[in-house]
Amino acid sequence: MNDILNQAIQIAKPNLSKGKLADYIPELTKSNPQNIGICIVDLEKNIYEAGDSNVKFTIQSVSKPIMLALALLEYDEEKIFSKVGKEPSGDPFNSYMKLEIVKPSKPYNPFINAGAIAIASIIKGENLQEKENKILDFFRKMACNPDISINDSVYKSEKETGHRNRAIGHILKNEGIIEGDVEETLDLYFKQCSIEVTVKDLALMGLCLAQNGINYNGERILDEKISKIVKAFMFTCGMYDESGEYAINVGIPSKSGVGGGIMASVPFKYGIGTYSPSLDCKGNSIGGLDMLKFISEKLNLSIL
Numbered sequence: 032m033n034d035i036l037n038q039a040i041q042i043a044k045p046n047l048s049k050g051k052l053a054d055y056i057p058e059l060t061k062s063n064p065q066n067i068g069i070c071i072v073d074l075e076k077n078i079y080e081a082g083d084s085n086v087k088f089t090i091q092s093v094s095k096p097i098m099l100a101l102a103l104l105e106y107d108e109e110k111i112f113s114k115v116g117k118e119p120s121g122d123p124f125n126s127y128m129k130l131e132i133v134k135p136s137k138p139y140n141p142f143i144n145a146g147a148i149a150i151a152s153i154i155k156g157e158n159l160q161e162k163e164n165k166i167l168d169f170f171r172k173m174a175c176n177p178d179i180s181i182n183d184s185v186y187k188s189e190k191e192t193g194h195r196n197r198a199i200g201h202i203l204k205n206e207g208i209i210e211g212d213v214e215e216t217l218d219l220y221f222k223q224c225s226i227e228v229t230v231k232d233l234a235l236m237g238l239c240l241a242q243n244g245i246n247y248n249g250e251r252i253l254d255e256k257i258s259k260i261v262k263a264f265m266f267t268c269g270m271y272d273e274s275g276e277y278a279i280n281v282g283i284p285s286k287s288g289v290g291g292g293i294m295a296s297v298p299f300k301y302g303i304g305t306y307s308p309s310l311d312c313k314g315n316s317i318g319g320l321d322m323l324k325f326i327s328e329k330l331n332l333s334i335l
């Protein structure tokens with residue numbers, strides 16, 4: 032396995048210069064575009080890592096499947112899907128176009144920003160601090176890492192510059208999708224995106240979903256139904272408006288984030304985490320895409 036991971040990195044490296052860092056969140060421009068790392072964990076609990084696997088980065092949109100899982104623990108499906116749809120939007124992740132032209136204005140799915148903000152709005156808790164503690168606790172349990180925490184500089188950077196997300200939040204409030212306080216909802220969303228992880232954290236979270244809700248330590252965190260719903264969205268909507276092409280090239284339920292991470296979950300086989308902050312024009316990690324394509328072909332991991 033170590034050889035395969037090192038080969039994947041060698042194959043991906045020459046293409047990193049073709050992409051660029053996400054710069055609409057100023058703090059993310061501090062990443063090193065040449066960083067590339069990968070971690071894979073199997074059902075026997077073997078953990079393999081290669082490249083810059085100890086670099087920390089913010090989880091960004093990879094938080095969305097974890098937050099969906101948490102919301103599905105707190106509410107029945109009927110409530111969740113009264114807030115978000117179940118279909119790919121085909122639009123960029125930060126688009127609000129369809130909220131205006133398709134009525135009722137329900138976000139197409141929980142993985143576009145509008146859908147993730149709607150999900151953040153229903154997480155239970157007396158106040159923001161209680162909700163923040165709860166989500167951190169849940170991410171820590173998924174990844175079996177009690178040290179996971181929020182990168183405060185990225186959080187502040189997102190909060191200061193997140194005008195587009197703020198616009199989306201206010202549209203959703205106007206449409207009655209967000210029930211509570213819109214600024215508190217946005218704050219929780221910015222915080223979930225600023226959670227700091229390594230490729231190992233992503234691999235272990237991916238493994239928890241691959242085992243239908245049983246984490247690396249053997250604890251049941253989610254039931255099978257919730258895990259399958261989350262993986263279904265990862266497969267159909269996980270790579271933004273590049274999800275179809277990714278299903279053809281890689282064929283593994285996955286979720287990417289503009290911080291450069293990808294979490295992949297190969298049912299009953301592996302959890303995989305990749306990092307490379309150089310992004311393609313859709314916002315997906317170039318190195319991550321290349322490495323996952325190589326590994327999927329090499330180990331025959333496409334679920335199709």
Ligand SMILES: NC(=O)CC[C@H](N)C(=O)O
Nearest residue numbers: 091092124144224288289
């Ligand atoms: N695609 C992403 O990773 C987007 C997350 C980012 N925090 C945003 O809201 O724009």
